[in-house]
Amino acid sequence: AFRTRRLDAGPYTFVAADALVMKVREDGRVANVHAMLAVGVNADGHREILGLQTSSAEDGAGWLGFFRDLTARGLTGVRLVTSEAHAGLVAAIGATLPGASWQRCRTHYAANLMAITPKTSWPWVKTLLHSVYDQPDADSVHAQFDRLLDAVEQKLPKVAAHLDTARADVLAFSAFPKEVWRQ
Structure with a gap:
């Protein structure tokens, strides 16, 4: 019931x-399952789990189905989505949430940046x-x-x-009022 409920506490800006x-047991063997999760900030300013769905692959089709389900259940008013830079995920956001900006997740971006940064330079970068x-x-x-x-x-x-290429992805939050940057 939770996973199929109406999302009526929006708009989810x-x-x-x-x-x-995650590794799960299926038919006596261990298989990988991708648990896709979306969290939104509701009209009251509180975080709310919007959806959780599993898929056999984290691909564009899986993400598109996930976001189509969220919008069908009432996900509205989205102005900014933060996620990793998975091409299928970003495309699904664009296809299902027209007008919403996208920003690369700070944590994921920092990990990507550190992957090309010499380890001795990690602290200051x-x-x-x-x-x-x-x-x-x-x-x-x-x-x-x-x-x-x-x-x-x-x-x-x-x-x-790397930083210069990711400028727009990393700084999308700055187009919003300062009061909501932490949300």
């Missing part, structure tokens, strides 16, 4: 989506990246992001290129 791979999110207003966010690019450009050109 902000939604976060992610998946977790992480510190600079997190300083972008701690700014008081949108102009300061973008200015700090530029300072981050300047700081890594000479020593870590691959990191700088």
Whole structure:
């Protein structure tokens, strides 16, 4: 009943989506199952689990079915979706939530960035990246992001290129009022 309930506490302005791979027993063998989850911020400003669905693969078709189910149950008013940069997931968001902005999840992005950052540089690159999110207003966010690019450009050109390519994905939150950045 919970997984098929109407989503009538909306509008759900902000939604976060992610998946977790779990090993389960099926017919006497162990198989991977992808548990897709969406959490939204409801009209009262509280987080609410919107949906949980399992799939045999975390692919575009699975995500599209998941988001179609959410919208059919009443998911409305979404202005920003945060998720990993899985191409099928991003495409499903675009197909089912027209007009919603998309932002790459900070945690997933930091992990992707650290994968190309030399381990000895992790502490200062992480510190600079997190300083972008701690700014008081949108102009300061973008200015700090530029300072981050300047700081890594000479020593870590691959990191700088990665950051520059992901600018819009990482900074989408700054288009919203400061009061809702933490939501």
